Amino acid sequence: MTLQQLNYVITISEAGSLNKAAERLFVAQPSLTSAIRELEKEIGITIFNRTGRGVTLTAEGAAFLPYARQVYGQYLNLLDVYGKQGARRQQFAVSTQHYSFAVKAFVEMARSFDVAEYEFAIRETRTKAVLEDVASSRSEIGILYLNDFNRKALHKLMQASNLVFTHLIDCRAYVYLWREHPLAQSKSITFEELAPYPCLSFEQGDDSSFYFAEELLSTSEYPRIIKCCDRATVLNLMVGLNAYTVCSSIICEELNGNGGDYIAIPYAADETNAAGTMEIGYITRKSSILSPAGARYIDEMKKYLAACDPALTIGQPDD
DSSP states (O other): OOHHHHHHHHHHHHHSSHHHHHHHHTSOHHHHHHHHHHHHHHHTSOOEEEETTEEEEOHHHHHHHHHHHHHHHHHHHHHHHHSOTTSSOEEEEEEESSOHHHHHHHHHHHHTOOOSOEEEEEEEOOHHHHHHHHHTTSSSEEEEEEOTTTHHHHHHHHHHTTEEEEEEEEEOOEEEEETTSTTTTOSSEEHHHHTTSOEEEEOOOTTOOGGGOSSSOTTSOOSSEEEESSHHHHHHHHHHHOOEEEEOOOOOGGGSSSGGGEEEEEEEOOSSSOOOOEEEEEEEETTOOOOHHHHHHHHHHHHHHHTSOGGGEESOOOO
């Protein structure tokens, strides 16, 4: 098994076609096909199904791909540190629940890289996709939260996918809404007071689960609820419908459009709707070595979170 063969597998899986993969790799298709067949023979599995429409991963191939990505990714990271400078583009990807602070850290990380070329990606996506992206090494880092309700279920999924969660910060629950909202002058807001207004929730797909919800109070019986797919839509609905969401309040106003148009008010829990603590952290594959961009990204997140208003959080990020 060679690093070149691993690169071939990764490229073919992304291209979905031997022809397209051969073009990207600048190799002849017969040579590419031969290399894959030799690898399949060596490891005793069939990695790809070959059809007239292209190639798809077999079940065994899908299990093999994350390991191939991890090994080849670590090789590229070694080149960053010990290879000739400029030998390759800096590469980094992060998948995250819908957090503006995660985007802010990404911006600062990208600004810090004075390189001729790089290939960075940030994916604001569903909770399950965050887990899957990191498990498959599509993304190096994933950002999500745990609380008393979802912790056991998500830890079980992370353990099964060879992932580890690292704590960043603990947060209190806040109601996030438009500054002209009827409740905007409240010192705190109860669940009962929110009943007349629509609750905004990020859509989690057909396989949605309470455990995948990005919002606190996901098990509460909301009389009105609207599913959304992105933060911009959430902000527009707050203005248009006096809608709200329950979140951590760690919100980067710089990246949220007219930041001064939105406010966060402490949520007042009751016996039926206790929000609890929101623990935000990041996930990585076990035993993985962070790329320079990945390490810088985490540093930027810690820097931003450490500067947050102490009234919004509980404790400070761990080192």
